[in-house]
Amino acid sequence: MDGISHIQPxxxxxxxxxxxxxxxxxxxxxxxxxxxxxxVQRRMAGGxxxxxxxxxxxMNGLYLQLHAYMLRVAIPYGIVSSTQLRKMAHVARKYxxxxxxxxxxxxxxxxxxxxxQAPDILAELAEVDIHAIQTSGNCIRNVTxxxxxxxAADEIIDPRVYAEILRQWSTDHPEFLFLPRKFKIALTGSExxxxxxxxxxxxxxxxRNEHGEPGFTVYVGGGLGRTPVIGVKIRQWLQxxxxxxxxxxxxxxxxxxGRRDNLYKARxxxxxxxxxxxxxxxxxxxxxxxxxxxxxxxxPEVVSAIQARFGAPRFANLPATSTxxxxxxxxxxxxxxxxxxxxxxxxxxxxxxAVISLKxxxxxxxxxxxxxxxxxxxxxxxxxxxxxxxxxxxxxxxxHVRLDDLFALWQELQPAxxxxxxxxxxxxxxxxxxxDYCELANARSIPVAQAISERFADLARQHDIxxxxxxxxxxxxxxxxxxxxxxxxxxVDKHGEEAYLISLGGAADxxxxxxxxxxxxxxxxxxxxxIERVIAIYLAHRTQGERFIDSFRRLGMAPFKEAANAR
Amino acid sequence: xxxxxxxxxxxxxxxxxxxxxxxxxxxHFAEAQPFDADALVIALEFGAREVALxxxxxxxxxxxxxxxxxxxxxxxxxxxxxxGPSVRPDLGYGQTHNTLVEA
Numbered sequence: 001m002d003g004i005s006h007i008q009p010x011x012x013x014x015x016x017x018x019x020x021x022x023x024x025x026x027x028x029x030x031x032x033x034x035x036x037x038x039x040v041q042r043r044m045a046g047g048x049x050x051x052x053x054x055x056x057x058x059m060n061g062l063y064l065q066l067h068a069y070m071l072r073v074a075i076p077y078g079i080v081s082s083t084q085l086r087k088m089a090h091v092a093r094k095y096x097x098x099x100x101x102x103x104x105x106x107x108x109x110x111x112x113x114x115x116x117q118a119p120d121i122l123a124e125l126a127e128v129d130i131h132a133i134q135t136s137g138n139c140i141r142n143v144t145x146x147x148x149x150x151x152a153a154d155e156i157i158d159p160r161v162y163a164e165i166l167r168q169w170s171t172d173h174p175e176f177l178f179l180p181r182k183f184k185i186a187l188t189g190s191e192x193x194x195x196x197x198x199x200x201x202x203x204x205x206x207x208r209n210e211h212g213e214p215g216f217t218v219y220v221g222g223g224l225g226r227t228p229v230i231g232v233k234i235r236q237w238l239q240x241x242x243x244x245x246x247x248x249x250x251x252x253x254x255x256x257x258g259r260r261d262n263l264y265k266a267r268x269x270x271x272x273x274x275x276x277x278x279x280x281x282x283x284x285x286x287x288x289x290x291x292x293x294x295x296x297x298x299x300p301e302v303v304s305a306i307q308a309r310f311g312a313p314r315f316a317n318l319p320a321t322s323t324x325x326x327x328x329x330x331x332x333x334x335x336x337x338x339x340x341x342x343x344x345x346x347x348x349x350x351x352x353x354a355v356i357s358l359k360x361x362x363x364x365x366x367x368x369x370x371x372x373x374x375x376x377x378x379x380x381x382x383x384x385x386x387x388x389x390x391x392x393x394x395x396x397x398x399x400h401v402r403l404d405d406l407f408a409l410w411q412e413l414q415p416a417x418x419x420x421x422x423x424x425x426x427x428x429x430x431x432x433x434x435x436d437y438c439e440l441a442n443a444r445s446i447p448v449a450q451a452i453s454e455r456f457a458d459l460a461r462q463h464d465i466x467x468x469x470x471x472x473x474x475x476x477x478x479x480x481x482x483x484x485x486x487x488x489x490x491x492v493d494k495h496g497e498e499a500y501l502i503s504l505g506g507a508a509d510x511x512x513x514x515x516x517x518x519x520x521x522x523x524x525x526x527x528x529x530x531i532e533r534v535i536a537i538y539l540a541h542r543t544q545g546e547r548f549i550d551s552f553r554r555l556g557m558a559p560f561k562e563a564a565n566a567r
Numbered sequence: 568x569x570x571x572x573x574x575x576x577x578x579x580x581x582x583x584x585x586x587x588x589x590x591x592x593x594x595h596f597a598e599a600q601p602f603d604a605d606a607l608v609i610a611l612e613f614g615a616r617e618v619a620l621x622x623x624x625x626x627x628x629x630x631x632x633x634x635x636x637x638x639x640x641x642x643x644x645x646x647x648x649x650x651g652p653s654v655r656p657d658l659g660y661g662q663t664h665n666t667l668v669e670a
Contacts, residue, residue, distance in 0.1 A: 043578075044579060045621075046621040050618075050624050050625075064576060064581055064624070065581075066647065066648055067581075067582075067651065067659070068582060069580070097658055112658070113581070115578065115581060116580060117580075364654055364655075435643060436652035436653055436654050437652060442644075444643075444647070444653060444654075446652075446653075447654055450654070493643075496641060
């Protein structure tokens with residue numbers, strides 16, 4: 001890509017529900033690619049040392065991991081077109097080792113990237129309006145949201161629009177590119193938290209006030225890692241037009257007062273804790289009052305203009321029920337089982353959202369081959385207006401499927417082995433890459449996930465156990481959110497060997513909670529047995545309709561601990 | 568006697584390298600040269616010069632032991648680096664390449 005005149009709009013319909021770039025966006029992105037190309041050339045020629053180059057490559061999503069460079073590509077708020085998916089599959093095939101890894105921040109990572117090819121990859125991604133900018137570094141990262149955005153039946157506002165506004169506000173923000181530490185924002189479009197907002201530096205929950213007007217409740221200081229904290233509410237009600245002004249106020253307070261002397265105390269959660277939530281909220285309110293309403297106001301016409309840049313699926317006027325769907329449900333138990341776990345209600349009559357599991361039994365959570373990504377792109381075209389979403393649970397969603405077509409879609413999932421009916425069940429494991437790939441990890445997480453998945457492979461048993469979120473991180477940085485898994489597993493280094501701590505009782509939803517430690521660290525091969533014993537206690541003591549997390553909250557840790565420690 | 572090997576990543580593609588006889592960087596861990604404490608100092612000095620020449624980055628020593636006749640890193644982390652992801656052993660550098668590499 002050597003000039004703006006060569007930049008063409010990406011292939012694909014303008015109806016696709018992504019934010020559609022214009023010439024200005026593409027020119028900016030092209031300049032960023034060329035800037036990075038020059039930086040890479042200077043590095044390769046010795047004009048930049050590694051210390052000088054590292055912050056530059058990180059701002060472009062390029063890490064040096066355990067085996068090679070890793071490129072983290074942003075999928076803005078998890079929404080991706082089929083054209084963009086095909087480009088990702090192409091990158092996996094041409095530049096990587098034929099697969100990608102979908103992450104808990106709704107991004108995709110390529111694990112075997114060559115530095116010398118990174119600018120070409122970014123140029124290819126820019127052809128379809130995607131990039132890796134601000135997927136690393138001490139800046140505001142990819143804003144995440146509900147994977148059912150714009151489709152969910154319980155939605156108050158479409159969170160994609162506000163996530164995009166936040167993306168534009170935070171990208172290349174002159175004050176916020178060198179924050180004390182990385183900064184993550186998540187928001188939901190309904191009062192149901194499907195984006196784990198209380199685990200983010202800022203969490204935004206959409207709600208209505210007493211007059212029925214939509215607005216936001218704002219949480220700050222959530223985060224996991226070494227010091228897990230559930231975010232605290234600092235604003236019960238924020239009107240929509242004040243969103244940017246309030247975000248600016250929070251970031252200014254953090255940027256000015258956040259610690260830069262200690263990496264482990266630099267996140268906003270530490271500032272909120274040390275300042276006190278009430279006092280921190282007062283500081284934000286004071287800054288909010290100082291900021292110009294004119295400059296930061298978000299008027300309805302601006303929101304409408306952003307909304308208009310999103311493609312709008314042309315939904316058909318359909319009845320709420322489907323005879324074909326009902327017949328398939330009655331005659332095909334496997335399909336009915338899949339529908340029971342892998343679908344979500346849609347706001348439009350006759351439509352439904354389908355979740356494609358990237359968690360086959362014994363598979364690597366979140367990994368997808370280039371062939372699978374291409375297949376999902378084709379299914380998105382055929383069944384969901386050319387669009388898909390990446391869930392923070394490391395699965396993929398086709399948001400707008402006709403009920404009439406759901407059975408046909410399900411049949412087409414099978415050849416690609418992406419039809420596992422396990423969403424929200426014990427084998428829908430969230431796992432980070434762990435020591436198999438990650439420079440920071442202390443222990444492997446994927447093999448433990450595989451062992452548990454294989455142990456609980458029996459679908460009838462999984463469905464009997466019911467909703468259970470199991471998260472495995474390979475180190476205290478907690479990329480797999482182990483603190484908030486109903487069952488959380490943390491890999492640690494115990495005298496040079498891998499060992500695992502298990503916690504119970506975490507939750508990532510609107511009732512977010514941190515798990516409690518079950519006992520001492522154990523070797524990997526013991527973990528599935530201990531999980532078995534924990535599950536047995538749940539099954540023995542649950543009441544009618546009680547989920548694992550409900551039983552844990554009622555029973556407390558004692559019976560589980562006793563069972564886990566039994567020999 | 569404590570033994571170590573020297574490792575780095577190649578600048579241009581990030582590939583894991585092991586310092587072998589020559590001295591030359593190799594992609595296959597089996598070709599890594601073990602060093603005692605005195606020899607390790609010299610090997611790390613060679614590595615530092617290679618960093619200055621922009622060929623490699625992140626040079627450091629890895630403790631190893633003889634295990635049934637072959638060298639093996641002591642730490643789990645370095646075993647994964649030496650042999651590739653345990654969940655995708657087909658992807659490790661040493662599994663697909665066994666050639667002398669000019670860094």
